[in-house]
Amino acid sequence: MTMRRTLENPVTGERLAFREETDAVLRFDYTLEPGGFAVGKVDHVHPNQEERFAVQSGRLGVRIDGDEWTATPGTRFSILSDTPHTVWNDGSNEMHAVVELRPGLELKSFFETIHGLARDGETNEWGLPGPLQLAVLADAYREEFALAGVPIPVQRVLASATAPVGRLAGHRARYERDGESA
Incomplete structure (x- = not known):
């Protein structure tokens, strides 16, 4: 299925324009404005997804499993599941890459929610919601996203214990106003 939806995050400077969403892949154009960074500004992991980048323009700062470097146009790389990583714009111009996550799972819904909250x-200032909202997201998207540095089983126990309180406080895992832009 070809997608025509764009999400923008005013806090992180990210823009995602979805190209394809199937069970096998979530593919999107990923743009970072100068000074932009991946949500959280910290290393994260995708427990059950491989992430692939193809840099089209600009300079993408990359940290994978503690190794930092800069990807430039023409650079392609993959990040295996469960590997700590983060990215940021490492230049003075907008950065554009095509990103694929295999399988797609529910990461698009996570992006819609986090971008809508921002x-x-x-x-x-890092694009992260408060602790109760974060617990609801961590519980709902446990197969797609986790913070690096804290063992995933510990995160899952904490999220499972705290998410019900977050839901009682009115937080939800899916953002109804999904940020579709013209």
């Missing part, structure tokens, strides 16, 4: 001023 757009509504519900995140901190």
Whole structure:
């Protein structure tokens, strides 16, 4: 299925324009404005997904399993599941890459939610929501996303214990206003 939806995160400077969403792959154009960074500004992992980048323009700062470097146009690389990583714009111009996650799982819904929360001023300067909202997201998207540095089983126990409180406080895992832009 070809997608025509674009999400923008005013906090992180990220823009995602979805190209394809199937059970096998989530593919999107990923743009970072100068100073932009991946949500959280910290290493994260995709427990059950491989992530592939193809840099089209600009300079993408990359940290994979502690190794930092800069990807330039023409660079292609993959990040295996469960590997700590993060990315940021490492230049003074906009950076554009094509990103694929295999399998796609529910990561698109996670992006819609986190970008919608940022757009509504519900995140901190790193693009992360408060602890109760974060627990709800961590519980719902446990197969797609986790913070690096804290063992995943510990994160899952904490999220499972805290998410019900977050849901009682009105937080939800899916953002109804999904950020579709023209």
